[in-house]
Amino acid sequence: MKTWTTNNKIRITRVLSGRSNSFVVNDNTLSILVDTGPEFMRNTLLRNLRVLDIKNIHYLILTHSHFDHAANADIIRDLFGAKVLIHKSEANYLRKGENVMIKGTKKFSGFLVSKFGKRLLETLKFDPCPADIEFETDGKLFIPETKIKIIHTPGHTEGSISVIIDDEVALTGDAMIGVSKNHIMPPFGNDINKIINSWGKLLETDCKWFLPSHGSANARELVGKEYVRYRNLQEM
Numbered sequence: 001m002k003t004w005t006t007n008n009k010i011r012i013t014r015v016l017s018g019r020s021n022s023f024v025v026n027d028n029t030l031s032i033l034v035d036t037g038p039e040f041m042r043n044t045l046l047r048n049l050r051v052l053d054i055k056n057i058h059y060l061i062l063t064h065s066h067f068d069h070a071a072n073a074d075i076i077r078d079l080f081g082a083k084v085l086i087h088k089s090e091a092n093y094l095r096k097g098e099n100v101m102i103k104g105t106k107k108f109s110g111f112l113v114s115k116f117g118k119r120l121l122e123t124l125k126f127d128p129c130p131a132d133i134e135f136e137t138d139g140k141l142f143i144p145e146t147k148i149k150i151i152h153t154p155g156h157t158e159g160s161i162s163v164i165i166d167d168e169v170a171l172t173g174d175a176m177i178g179v180s181k182n183h184i185m186p187p188f189g190n191d192i193n194k195i196i197n198s199w200g201k202l203l204e205t206d207c208k209w210f211l212p213s214h215g216s217a218n219a220r221e222l223v224g225k226e227y228v229r230y231r232n233l234q235e236m
């Protein structure tokens, strides 16, 4: 499992990779899981958490309510006693095991969504899970003694959030993707302008690495380049 360690010795371990990423953040005795992957990755997730000898998960942070991020939330809450945190505007979806509707950000993905999106997302319902903490304040320190902060990064969905660790590493959910050397725009999202503004917000941190839920880590340089490129397109 790939790991990152910040200057203040906070360790980030990628416990799921491939179809969807999921990360465990360890700060001294505190364990936080960010996203849980889709249901078919459940056994891998549980096995990898066992390999890491994780017995308690204090918080499960869900970047948003989509099946490929939240489908294993309820079981993690049950097995590890995790308090589940999600943005206020998506708590009701999670409680019902439903996906927030999205549009396409590109021609082809837009076509796919308009043709199959609604029905597909309805068939991809997942185990409902109550939220213990509904996040709404922007820029608030998550736990006072930690250097882990949650910020609101809407656009993919209205309630999308990112986790900023030690001002060095950001876990961005679907606010960007990491599947190409030159592009970070997710194929699906409700509001391109909000996505771009969220990149701006992420760049206001000092993070060097931006770890999306799909694909590999994006360096700050690429995120900066994409931000400028899309800002210029917006102004045209």
Ligand SMILES: [Zn+2]
Residues within 6 Å of the ligand: 064, 066, 156, 174
């Ligand atoms: Zn999503």
Ligand SMILES: [Zn+2]
Residues within 6 Å of the ligand: 066, 068, 069, 174, 213, 214
């Ligand atoms: Zn996703």
